[in-house]
Amino acid sequence: EVQLVQSGAEVKKPGESLKISCKGSGYTFSTYFIGWVRQMPGKGLEWMGIIDPGDSETRYSPSFQGQVTISADKSITTAYLQWRSLKASDTAMYYCARHKYSYNRHDAFDVWGQGTMVTVSS
Amino acid sequence: SYELTQPPSVSVSPGQTARITCSGDALPKKNAHWYQKKPGQAPGLVIYKDTERPSGIPERFSGSSSGTTVTLTISGVQAEDEADYYCQSEDNSGTYAVFGGGTKLTVL
Numbered sequence: 148e149v150q151l152v153q154s155g156a157e158v159k160k161p162g163e164s165l166k167i168s169c170k171g172s173g174y175t176f177s178t179y180f181i182g183w184v185r186q187m188p189g190k191g192l193e194w195m196g197i198i199d200p201g202d203s204e205t206r207y208s209p210s211f212q213g214q215v216t217i218s219a220d221k222s223i224t225t226a227y228l229q230w231r232s233l234k235a236s237d238t239a240m241y242y243c244a245r246h247k248y249s250y251n252r253h254d255a256f257d258v259w260g261q262g263t264m265v266t267v268s269s
Numbered sequence: 270s271y272e273l274t275q276p277p278s279v280s281v282s283p284g285q286t287a288r289i290t291c292s293g294d295a296l297p298k299k300n301a302h303w304y305q306k307k308p309g310q311a312p313g314l315v316i317y318k319d320t321e322r323p324s325g326i327p328e329r330f331s332g333s334s335s336g337t338t339v340t341l342t343i344s345g346v347q348a349e350d351e352a353d354y355y356c357q358s359e360d361n362s363g364t365y366a367v368f369g370g371g372t373k374l375t376v377l
Binding site for chain 2: 182197207253257
């Protein structure tokens with residue numbers, strides 16, 4: 148079974164750093180782009196960026212460029228989303244998702260993780 | 270930055286047809302995809318590449334494209350179809366993707 152399993156909920160303080168994970172299984176991890184999607188409380192979905200786990204090439208939305216870092220370790224079939232200094236406005240649910248077709252940068256997300264809730268509060 | 274525009278809400282009675290539109294300047298050249306999002310659940314893909322339906326998605330879900338607008342059509346709406354629906358596509362250069370603002374489908 149193809150699945151993405153994300154790390155658990157996090158509660159952090161403003162200014163702290165954080166790295167959440169997304170582990171893929173049931174398919175060849177290095178051949179499918181992985182993306183990250185944010186949903187702030189009561190708001191819509193936002194496309195943050197994607198990574199090619201094969202060579203770690205990344206693309207970011209202009210809204211998130213410089214605000215987060217997307218990375219991947221294909222040896223352990225895991226993608227990451229990282230913040231250096233969290234803000235209260237980073238409070239949201241974060242989903243990782245896999246592109247439908249291998250080696251295709253321009254694609255739909257057909258497999259989703261269960262989501263990681265990040266709460267940033269003093 | 271690039272934007273996709275959806276109506277905030279659509280309401281239909283059970284058995285009727287719901288149509289949800291998504292407008293964007295790059296849509297004549299870029300594929301669009303549609304997702305269903307229910308509270309407490311991860312999004313699910315219902316239409317990809319404008320008109321393709323993933324396996325397991327009921328035939329009442331269909332997609333179409335005309336110029337700068339793509340449309341998700343749900344024929345014979347059922348109560349279980351009540352959800353938020355989001356379109357997704359790319360900017361003209363294909364550098365990044367965006368989601369539309371989402372449409373809340375209410376089944377009366």
